[in-house]
Amino acid sequence: MKKQSAKYSKTEPSARRSNKSPTSPSGNPKPEDMLTQSQVNQELLKTQQSFRSSTGHQGQTPSISSKVTQSVTSPGRNMQKRPSQIISKQQLQNMHERSVIKVLGMNMEAVCPKKNHEKNKMLYICQYGDCKADNRLGCSYCLVESHNDHSQQVMEVQTFCKIFDDRKKQFKNLSDTILQVPDKTAQVSLFFEQLRDQIMDRLKQIEKNILQSIQEQLAWKPLQKEILYRVEVLSSKLIFDMTQDELKESLEFIQGKHFKELEYIKQETNNYLSQKIALVEHIWNDYKIQLETDITQQLNDYNKVMFLDPQSKEFAEYKMQFFQQKQLKVNELSQPFHQQLEMLKEEERKVEEKKQEEIRIQQQIEQRKKEEEVKKEKERQKQVQEQILKQKEAQKNSERQSERDKLLKTFPYKLYTEDCQHRTKCNTIPIFSCCNKAYPCSQCHGFVAHPPRIQVPSYRYCMKCLEIYLVMYPTNQAINCLKCQK
Incomplete structure (x- = not known):
């Protein structure tokens, strides 16, 4: 054991490199700076090279400051004990705030709790998706023992925190571009204020009902709230307080999984709300014109608006039910919608009949095609068989003629092509x-x-x-x- 302790007497290279900023070689990183994709790849490459240069046990020893290790209980973290050591001011300037442990007003740096790892600094995080280690965070010894088979997937903690902050900022900016529900109540309220002098009491009731209908129609629970909350929870925790699932989700976040989900939510929200807003505006304008014209005759029950497609059957039926309650004037107004409904029904009936007729004709055509195809297939097979027989016969005759031509060159007897008349006919x-x-x-x-x-x-x-x-x-x-x- 004495020889082994002497062997680790020098400060580990990875620990010395960790005192420098992993993301800015010329100075302290600015939190508002954003990493491009190429910069992120360069940081990952630096981290992998740093790990490969320090994967062996030779020359890895804890820093001098690790000898002064304090074990303190943090009352704000359920009395959980974590090995740590005090950080100097110079080191604190180059470290991300989420990698700093604050205990009793002191800034502490996490060290490895394993006994044989000599309280080395917790410098690395494993981003391999199928990592089987008990902890994704570790020191240089942990990486050699638990992550050696996927060492290319190792990242420095400081680099991870920097990339996570940049991705979070991009994530929030993308979230702010999602279409929001517009405020249509002010427009409706302004319209009713102009009529309130004549029919104040009844108009207030109509206004209340209209606003309620619009709000119900445009009611929309933002789908991005849940995913934004998950990202906020991840970003609010210290890196060393995270569970393994949270660390894995954090890695998925910086790899873009949550961005894809948010892009999908953005597209779905924009499509849905755009259609709803256009429908609300169309129906509201139609309703407003009608209400302005017939306000004195329609103050009893016409205090709601149905947000339906004006060309739909449901909208025509709604109009019919309303106008049936009116007298002669109402009957005159309902006549066009009655005709529209009848036309729609007639069109539906014609469309259905045409559809059935097309189906029947198509079935007959397909049946004829099948019969013709079967007939053609039989004829084709017959022709193929005849062609095959002809080819075989021609080939056979050709072979015989070829053999006969060969024999003619050396045939020792006189050739006869016709039989004589003295005998029975034979060949x-x-x-x-x-x-x-x-x-x-x-x-x-x-x-x-x-x-x-x-x-x-x-x-x-x-x-x-x-x-x-x-x-x-x-x-x-x-x-x-x-x-x-x-």
Whole structure:
């Protein structure tokens, strides 16, 4: 143990580097500065190089200040004890406020609580998504023991805090661009103030009902509140007070997961509210004109507005129910909407009939197409089979002709292409052994030189394939070549 302690007598390189700003090599970082994506990549690269240069146990020892370690109980953190050491003013200037532990008015720096790690400074955080270590935060020894297989995913705590602050600022700026619900109540209130002198009591009731309808129609719970609250909770905690799930979510935040969620919320909110606002404005303008015209006759029940599509069936039915309560003038006003409703119903009926007719015609067309396709497929298969047979036959004839042409070059007998009239018709020519020559029959051989010799068995050749073979029949008996007779 003495030799081992002497081996770690020098201050670790990673601890000396941690006294410098991880994000600004020329001076103290400004909290309002924003990191670009390339700067973030450079900081991650610096952190990985710093870790690779200090992954071994050789030459890693706690700093001199780590010998003066205090173990204090923080009443504001449920009496949780955390190993720490006092930070000098020079070190405090280069450290992020979330990495500083404040105990009894003193600024403390976290050190590793493991016994064999000699109270080294907690300098690094692991950003590997599937890390199995019990703690993502650790010193140089922790990184070698628990994170060595994914050392490229290691980041300095100071760099992590700086990147998190910048991403939070971008996140808030993006949140501020989401469309907010406009205040339409002032416009409605102004309209009713102009009429309040004549019908003050009843107009106040109408105004109340109209405002309630608009507010109910434009009621919208901002979807971004929950995600903003989660980010606020993460940013409000000291880095060393976070659970492993919170650390993982913080890493996901700086990697852009929450930004994608907020972009989706922004798009959905803008689409929804834009449609709702346009509908409210259209209905309100229509209602306002009608109310100005008929205010004296319509102060009894017409104190609500329905935010529906003016071209819809529901809107026409609403108008019908209202105008049925009126007298002659109301009946005159309702007539166009009655006609509109009838036209819509008729159009729906026609559309449905047309749709059914199109479906029926389409089914018939598809049925005919299927039958034609089946018929064409059968004809095509038949043609293919016939073509295949023709090709095979042509190939067979070609092969036979090729073989015959080869045999012609060396064929030793006279070639006959027609049968003689002296014998039964056949496709072979006998070969007479008396002179080793081929004649169609004995009469064609003749008796001038010598009489023909008839023998059993006898040889002959096929006039078509020129194949010479032996048969168990006399020379003058007609025999067909069965192969060429087919």
